[in-house]
Amino acid sequence: MTVTTITDAQLAPKDYASDQEVRWCPGCGDYAILKAVQKACADMGLVRERTVFVSGIGCAARFPYYMSTYGFHTVHGRAPAIATGIKLANPELDVWVMTGDGDGLSIGGNHMLHVLRRNVDLNIILFNNEIYGLTKGQYSPTSRRGTRSPSTPLGSIENPVSACAFALGAGARFVARAIDTLQAHLIGVLKRAHAHRGASFVEILQNCVVFNDAVFEHITGKDVAAEAQVLVDHGQPLVFGKNKEKALRLKPGTLALEIVEATAPDVLVHDETNRPLAQLLAALEPPFPAAMGVLYCSPTESYERDVYAQKGAALGKGDLDALLNSERTWEVAP
């Protein structure tokens, strides 16, 4: 039969929503992320049948069920491995990995390291709420020291991992950070991630209203946001504050940043192709503002492209009889 393909360029955000009832807790930051992804898909005119959302386990991992594209809800931490297999089988598919801080940095930390290092062309969106939500509130690898949870009644004594610093350390070629509620900015980051060929890593600070409410309030709170965030933009000075009156620059004679007046000399201009700068930005902690936006983008050929571009790597339909008769054979007469 003939199949009519809907021209996806005309699709609205709601057309990327499946018919399934969304089952996150009321007020969960995941709703905002779902909305932003659907809007970004519509803006970019993604073709639904060529788009695959792959996830592991956790609250974030329910994401594929709510999209009208292809979706694969897999096992805990393994989405990058499964997504790699999908891209090896069909490099033309547009594959997204939806993960969380536990899924992507704890049980799946090894896969995350390798998928970034290999630079498989995937959009990897890590929802960081610094807590295990689906298992009811245990501390996660991104939880700060002192986090009290059912498994750390005295407070966590572990040092957290910084998602973006990890990604940069793993050799990711695209690393960005965004906030669930900062919609326009988030949609812009998602589009940049999608446009980047290779592994794109996006950390989204996501609020868990039930188990870790307001954990990012010191960054995202309306009253503090201007002071607590520096929105980075390639080619633009790294300024922040209510009136953009503050700026970042290299502390003379060191490899550390310092906060200065925006009018001071040698204010840093963001260069997203500069890995050391990205590492400095990714690691910023109070009293510095948290860096938001595309921290690093330096494209190179993606893994699955290289797999097929290697010399002698072309797939063929070689002669099976020739293969079976290769090397030494002998004839036994009747």
Next chain:
Amino acid sequence: MATSAVSRPGGRETRDSVVIRFAGDSGDGMQVTGSQFTLETALAGSDFSTFPDFPAEIRAPTGTTFGVSAFQIHFGGTDVMTPGDSVDVLVAMNPAALTVEMNDLKVGGTVIVDTDAFNERNLKKAGYAKNPLEDDSLARYQVLKFDITKLTADAVKPHGLSSREAHLCRNMWALGLLLWMYGHERTATIEWLQRKFAKKPVIAAANIAALNAGHAFGETAEMTEHMVGYVVPKAAVQAGRYRTVSGTEGLAWGLVAGMRAAGIEKMVFAGYPITPASALLHTLANLRAYGVVTFQAEDEIAASGAALGASYAGALGVTSSSGPGIALKTEMLGLAIATELPLIVIDSQRAGPSTGMPTKAEQSDLFQAVHGRNADAPLAVLAPTSTADCFNIAIEAVRLATKYMTPVIVLSDGYLAHAAEPWRIPHEADLPRFPVTYRTDPEGFHPFLRDPETLARPWVRPGTPQLEHRIGGLERDYDSGHISYDPDNHARMTAARAAKIAGIANDIPLQGVALGEDHGKLAVVGWGSTFGAIHQAVKIARDEGRDVAHIHVRYLSPFPRNLGDLLKRYDRVLVPEMNNGQLVKLLRAEYLVDAEGFSKVTGKPFRVTDIAQRIRGGAPPPSEGSGLGGEAG
């Protein structure tokens, strides 16, 4: 199993079959020597079976017992089905090889040694207080003492090699001598040396000189030292074109043939290095031209995940490992069962638990394959009976995986992976065809709509318009495929998953009897690589007039549907396995038959005599037979 001399045509004695073991240091080139001897044997028209036995250490210190590398070949005119129980001719390149391999030498057998290697240092490393060549410790054997080191050095002298390079030609000298002993040609070996050392013509020429010198020495020594040459008859085999095939090659090519048969364009083979399974990854990595993409993943879990992702995307996803790695793939097998996607898992079993004995074969992953998952998680399990059968079983695995949308585990083992046999090369045109259909029709579609006959769900490739859907590990509704926690639905889905796998029994051959009648006093039931040893043992017992049959089970989940009835037609059922009793328990559980187990867990394959003796009712030999016994390894 050589028989005594019957005649001496052309000055040579006749042997029905012969077992030779080449043994030396890891660096002595024994595997290469054995492979070349095998090739010349094949070209001479004999049937054969080989077994390489090499140490786990990559380069063990020279001269040590744990650095001994051996290659055994059994060849002859009839019934060569195993690498042979005991050795007729042992080539021992140093004292360590002699002490390690001596036990398997027949009384009256021949030992060929390089006297130069029996120096004080090497003797000490091998644990000899005295030189065994100088006392009567080898009196029960025919010992041929040659200074192979010096004879090789003399032969290669014109080529100006360093003494180290000359030393490396010793194996070719020994090979030349053995080729002379059995009247084999040298042509294929000379051609192989010329190819292998194409860029080092001096080395090629020196090795050829050593080979020729060994051969010439045999001819001369026949006169001077009463050395005997032998004739081994050709095997009466089906006409056709033959080659040698290892289990690894059989599996690799079978997977490619299966992919072709299914009409699938691409295979994604994802693996992680592990002994003894890595050889399959290496073999397939060279088959790009046949549509194979290989992926060395970061771990076993990722390897199985990438293979499953590839299957989800419409390719043939294959992953491979050995027992400890299969354990790590368990959760992905569960996901493949839940999402009902095809996935092929090759398990080259080795001795365990845990790291166990990586280079030693065992059949102890049967329980893991059949039952080793959380929850009720059935899948299909197959086991090849020989290296040649590896090819067929791989094709069958692809057929079942794609037709029933299920993971299929193939239980090979470390012995099959490396062993080699002659193989009548099939023609692609004669291979089965079972083209898959990817669903493209949106009419009435849901992802878990089942084929009424096979109960398989449709295979849909992402990229297909209007079939966008979501699948995952959460339980899903039988009628819509949406997530469902409904109690009755879960019961229904559990039953559907079980019925789908059980139904495969209607789509596989009935269980046959490999040798003997389909009823009687005793059935010896095996699976996997023990086929040859069981078959020979049953043959011997039948020749002795015993009422015994051989049944070999290739389909282990589900079993062929007549298996239970068949087993009940025998008074006794004996199940020899290279494990502590696994198939025997499955058979007892499934069919309530009073099957008896017979375990061998020494890391070495069954000997024919182990099984023959057990059939006769004798106790197994103390160091080899019982499940509790075992030899140092």
